[in-house]
Amino acid sequence: MSLPYSTDRRPSRPARFASMTLAVLAAVAALPVVAQPASGAPIRIGALLSITGGLASVGLPEREGMLVAQKVLNARGGINGRPLEIVQEDDASSPDSAISKINNLVHTQKVKAIIGTSGIAQTVAVGGITQKAQVPLMAFTGLGPPVEKERTCVFHLTPAQALNARGLLAYARDNKLSKVGVLHDSGYGQVIWNAMKGLDKEFGVEIVAVEKFDIAATDVTTQAAKVKAAAPDTVIVMSTASLPFRAVRQVKLDVPMISVHGSSTYETVKAMGDAADNIVFPEFLIAENPLPTQKEFVDAYQKEYGKLPKHFSAAAWDAVMSLAEVLKKVGPDAPGDKLCAEMRRPYQGAMAKYDFSAADMGGLTLDGFNYAKLTQGKYSRLAYRPAR
Amino acid sequence: MPSSLILQAVLAGITSGFVYALIGVGIAVIFRGSHIVNAMQGEFAVVGALVAVFASAGAGLPLPLAATLGVAAGAGLGVLIDLLFVRPMKRRKASEESFLLLTIGLAFTLSAGALYFAGRDSHLLPPIVEGVYAIGGATIPNHALWLIALAVAVVAALRLFYRRTLLGLSMAAASADPDGATTIGIDVNRARLLTFLLGGGVGAVAGILVSPLIAMNYHMGIVYTLKGFAAAILGGIANPLGAVVGGIVLGLLESLAAVGFPSGYRDGVAMALLIVIMIVMPNGLIGRAGRVGG
Numbered sequence: 001m002s003l004p005y006s007t008d009r010r011p012s013r014p015a016r017f018a019s020m021t022l023a024v025l026a027a028v029a030a031l032p033v034v035a036q037p038a039s040g041a042p043i044r045i046g047a048l049l050s051i052t053g054g055l056a057s058v059g060l061p062e063r064e065g066m067l068v069a070q071k072v073l074n075a076r077g078g079i080n081g082r083p084l085e086i087v088q089e090d091d092a093s094s095p096d097s098a099i100s101k102i103n104n105l106v107h108t109q110k111v112k113a114i115i116g117t118s119g120i121a122q123t124v125a126v127g128g129i130t131q132k133a134q135v136p137l138m139a140f141t142g143l144g145p146p147v148e149k150e151r152t153c154v155f156h157l158t159p160a161q162a163l164n165a166r167g168l169l170a171y172a173r174d175n176k177l178s179k180v181g182v183l184h185d186s187g188y189g190q191v192i193w194n195a196m197k198g199l200d201k202e203f204g205v206e207i208v209a210v211e212k213f214d215i216a217a218t219d220v221t222t223q224a225a226k227v228k229a230a231a232p233d234t235v236i237v238m239s240t241a242s243l244p245f246r247a248v249r250q251v252k253l254d255v256p257m258i259s260v261h262g263s264s265t266y267e268t269v270k271a272m273g274d275a276a277d278n279i280v281f282p283e284f285l286i287a288e289n290p291l292p293t294q295k296e297f298v299d300a301y302q303k304e305y306g307k308l309p310k311h312f313s314a315a316a317w318d319a320v321m322s323l324a325e326v327l328k329k330v331g332p333d334a335p336g337d338k339l340c341a342e343m344r345r346p347y348q349g350a351m352a353k354y355d356f357s358a359a360d361m362g363g364l365t366l367d368g369f370n371y372a373k374l375t376q377g378k379y380s381r382l383a384y385r386p387a388r
Numbered sequence: 389m390p391s392s393l394i395l396q397a398v399l400a401g402i403t404s405g406f407v408y409a410l411i412g413v414g415i416a417v418i419f420r421g422s423h424i425v426n427a428m429q430g431e432f433a434v435v436g437a438l439v440a441v442f443a444s445a446g447a448g449l450p451l452p453l454a455a456t457l458g459v460a461a462g463a464g465l466g467v468l469i470d471l472l473f474v475r476p477m478k479r480r481k482a483s484e485e486s487f488l489l490l491t492i493g494l495a496f497t498l499s500a501g502a503l504y505f506a507g508r509d510s511h512l513l514p515p516i517v518e519g520v521y522a523i524g525g526a527t528i529p530n531h532a533l534w535l536i537a538l539a540v541a542v543v544a545a546l547r548l549f550y551r552r553t554l555l556g557l558s559m560a561a562a563s564a565d566p567d568g569a570t571t572i573g574i575d576v577n578r579a580r581l582l583t584f585l586l587g588g589g590v591g592a593v594a595g596i597l598v599s600p601l602i603a604m605n606y607h608m609g610i611v612y613t614l615k616g617f618a619a620a621i622l623g624g625i626a627n628p629l630g631a632v633v634g635g636i637v638l639g640l641l642e643s644l645a646a647v648g649f650p651s652g653y654r655d656g657v658a659m660a661l662l663i664v665i666m667i668v669m670p671n672g673l674i675g676r677a678g679r680v681g682g
Contacts, residue, residue, distance in 0.1 A: 052500055054607055057508045186652075212652045216611040218602055219404040219639075222646045225396040225526070242510060242603050250520055250527055251396065271510035271603035 038078025042085035043332040045323060046105035048116035048126065053093025057240070057267065058312055059118040062140055063088070065297075065313030066115055068304045069320035079327045084320070087111055091122050098122035099129070106133045112332060113138065113339065115319045120191070127154045134336030136343050138319035140312065149359070153340040156362035157315040157351065164260050165196035167282030167369045168236050169203040170386035171258055181209040181232030183223060183248065188215075188262055189238030196236075208232050213244065220247040228253040237279075239263060242271035249275040256280060265310050269377055276377040282369040284311040284351045289381045291370070297350035311351050318349030322356075389647070392525025397643040399528040403601070405639025406532075406539045410594030411616025412623065412631030413543060414587045420550070420626040421559045421583025424474065424487045428495035429591050430612035434502055436462035436592025437599040441511040451514065459592045466588020469494065470581050478580075495610060502606035510603035513596065535597045539632065542593060546628045559583055622662060624672030633673050638662065 047066055050059030066086065074083045087109050091098035098117055105111050106129060113136040117123045123139040130137040131151045140158050159167075172180050180200070184193045190212065200207045209230035211223035224247040227235055237244050237259045248257060257279040264281045287308035290298045297317050301309040326342045327334075334342075344357040355363025371382040411429055418426040440458030443449045449457070473490055515531035550556040562569040562579035569576055594612070595604060602608070616631070619638050623630025638658065645657035665673070 052503060056503055056606075060508050211646075212650075212654075213646075214655055216614070218407045218598075218611075218615070219400045219643070221400040221527070222393075222397040222643050223651050225393050226647070226651070229390060229393055250529065252527065267509045271512055273512055 036077055036081075038074045038076075038081060038083035040082045042083045043079050043327060044085045044087055044109065044111050046109060046111035046114045046116075047086050047088045048091055048098060048101050048105060048114055048122070049088070050093040050118035050122070051088075051090040053091075055093040055118045057265070058140070059090075059093075061265075061310060061312040062116075062118055062316040064305060065301065065309065065316030066320055068300050068313075069297075069317040071304065072300050073320065073324055079324050079332065082332070084324060086115070086320075091117060091119075093119060093122075095119075095121040095125040098126050102126040102129050106130060106135050111135070112327065112336075113323050115316065115323070116140065123154070127151045130154065134340055136323065136336070136340050138323060140315055140319075152344070152361070153336070154361060155343060155356050156360060156364075157319055157349075157354065158311075159362070159364045159368075160360055161192045161195040163364060163366065164192050164282070165199055166203075166366055167386065168192075168238075168258050168260060169196065169199055169205060170366060171280055171282065171371065171384065172205050172234055172236070173203045174384065174387050177234035177256070177258075178205050179208045179231065179233045180205050181211075181227035181230055181235040182207060182238070183211050183213070183220070183227055183235055183244050184238040185213055185215045185217075185241065185244070188240050188260075192238045192260055213239075215239075215241070217243065220244050221251055224248045224251045224253060234258055237263065240268065242268050242273070242275070245272045245275040245279065254278075258282075261311055264372070264374075264379075265312075266308070269374065272377075276374055279374040280382065281372045281374065283372045284368060284370060285309065285314045286370055286372045286379055286381045288379050293348055294350045314349070314351035318347070318351050318354070322347045322349065322354075390525070393647060394644075395524050396526035397647045398640065399523075399526050399532075401640035401643030402536065402636060403528060403532045403639070404642065405619075405636035406536050406632070407594075407598050407602070407612075407635070408615040408619040408638055409632040409635030410535075410539050410542070410597060411591065411612045412619030412635050413539075413546065413628045414591040414594060415613075415616055415620040416623070416626055416628045416631045417546065417590055418583055418587035419620070420628075421563045421586070422474070422580050423484070423563055424491070425484070425617075425625075426587065427488060427491040427613055427617075428469075428498060428609070429587070429616055430609035430614075431495050431498040431502075432462040432465060432588045432591025433595030433598065433612050434604060434606065434609040435465055435498065435595070437513065437595035437604040438502060438506045438511065439592075440596050441513055441599070441604070442506070444513070445511075455596050458596050459589050462592020462595070463585045463589035465498075466584035466586070466591075467581060469588070470584040474580065474584070475577060478577075495613065499606055499609055502609070506606060508605065510605040511599065512603045513599045515600035529601060531600045535601070538593075538597060542590065543628050543632050546590075550628075555582070618662065622665065622672055627672070630672055637665075637673065 049062050050056055070084055070086055078084055089101040091101055115138045118140055120141045123141055131153050134153055137154045139154055139156055209227045211226050213220040213223050220243055228251050234255050235248055235257050237257050240262055259279055259281055261281055261283045269276045287298050297314055330338055330342050346355045352364055352368040366386050371384045372379045373382050414429045415426055436458040439461040440454045443454035443457045444451050516534040517530040519530050520527040521530055550560055558574045559579045562574050562576040566576045619635035620631045623634030641658040641661050646654040649657050
């Protein structure tokens with residue numbers, strides 16, 4: 001005789017199925033989430049950097065930062081699932097070469113945006129072409145609003161020279177180093193000196209000596225001795241070479257040096273030898289002690305290349321990541337003018353906090369500087385922040 | 389104006405002058421032996437210095453051995469240049485302008501090669517002696533004193549070689565009049581090969597001696613070539629001693645101009661004075677009008 005109810009205490013079949021499904025789902029949910037690498041048709045941007053020639057010392061670290069950003073981005077899923085492809089060109093540090101390469105990137109390769117260039121002359125040369133084509137140009141240098149004020153598609157990821165000059169003078173002012181000697185080269189240093197002239201009164205310092213040397217100079221001890229004769233409290237050295245730093249110490253001018261971040265590369269420090277001591281740099285990235293917003297970049301770079309990065313590489317990382325953010329938002333098929341418009345916004349990068357909507361299309365401020373001191377060839381972060 | 393400043397300028401000028409002279413000597417050696425203006429002499433210095441750096445810092449070799457390897461690299465490069473490029477062009481009776489273009493092209497190629505193989509870093513060799521020598525309130529690196537002494541020794545040795553040895557005389561003869569030299573049994577090709585070997589070696593010595601003072605990188609070659617060329621022309625291009633005199637004059641002009649004028653005008657003043665010297669003495673300070681031909 002069958003009973004009106006089942007004496008089988010096991011769950012019913014549907015219940016068992018539901019339980020098993022729930023168990024599987026719970027197990028899957030407990031697994032660590034792994035991002036799917038990007039796949040599908042790539043989104044193409046261009047890069048025009050100085051990989052050879054005189055600016056290779058800047059272009060090569062920019063390329064390194066750019067490539068590690070691409071790798072990290074694509075490993076995380078790219079831009080809405082699609083990989084970012086970078087079509088690279090080398091302008092050989094020449095504006096003429098830059099023009100022919102940019103025409104290829106913009107008109108033949110039809111890239112969505114350009115990362116570069118590495119040099120002022122190249123940026124000014126190609127900016128007219130990219131502006132007309134409404135292709136965002138993420139430049140690592142430029143002349144700023146006086147020349148580029150109509151170029152609202154040219155964005156600057158490194159500071160204007162006037163800001164560099166202020167960063168240097170602010171340190172002198174705030175540390176009571178009121179008598180300032182200046183030693184600068186005829187290239188990079190001259191551009192910053194041009195911006196520094198006339199700021200001495202604003203910062204309450206006295207420029208007691210200004211000496212210039214050719215970028216190809218083989219000895220600058222005469223100029224260093226002239227600066228020494230003026231008895232400064234500090235010497236501001238503006239050059240991409242190690243020579244002036246060694247010259248200052250050779251003539252026994254033992255006051256602190258303040259120098260600009262373009263001189264702070266590990267290669268220049270190594271070439272300074274024993275002179276790499278008692279030098280302060282207004283920097284953006286102190287990789288030995290990165291800010292929280294910089295840590296991801298520093299770790300990724302160090303993992304990829306086995307060495308610490310400098311701000312050139314950080315700026316290139318920011319160029320890729322900020323472009324990627326905009327492309328994710330508006331889509332890769334958005335017209336150039338929309339891309340440019342969307343780019344014009346504040347952006348927290350690894351190098352600094354930018355404001356691409358600012359008049360100089362970069363928005364870096366004195367607050368963005370981090371000050372590093374070089375002591376016996378090693379960098380450490382200073383607590384100093386410039387007073388307004 | 390303090391006397392120590394003038395003395396510093398003199399010491400700096402002499403140091404720079406011998407740097408230019410060492411490159412100028414190599415240019416003079418190659419011109420003397422082949423009548424080719426070598427626009428890549430600075431690259432011999434770069435190659436020599438970088439090989440020495442990687443041999444000592446990279447492979448851990450003792451510095452004298454590393455320096456010897458650097459000199460050998462420069463000399464070997466000179467030999468390759470002659471065998472691969474100069475000799476075939478000579479066979480085809482190439483013009484002087486063609487050789488100048490060749491060496492300019494090679495300068496860019498070697499600079500790119502140095503960037504590829506050695507990277508963008510600047511490299512310093514350790515000095516022969518550390519520290520600086522102070523005199524009358526001015527200073528000069530101890531290594532610079534050694535550089536000057538060794539440069540003088542190189543030039544003296546070259547002078548003896550060209551004047552007192554059969555090989556040196558035959559190398560000069562082969563350059564001045566290849567046909568005449570051939571008729572008296574001088575192997576012109578071999579003489580030119582030895583010229584490039586010597587020029588490359590001297591260039592490498594220059595780079596190795598300079599790089600404890602000025603960090604060497606891939607881009608320095610053209611800088612040194614321009615200065616060395618000015619020194620060689622000023623002294624009389626086929627005369628190694630002339631290159632030394634020219635180099636010292638150039639170095640002192642630059643340095644003293646920086647004392648007497650705002651330093652921004654230094655190069656303009658020095659070059660203006662050089663132009664005046666060349667107008668007054670077109671064959672150089674100790675050069676002389678040579679035979680045309682060969």
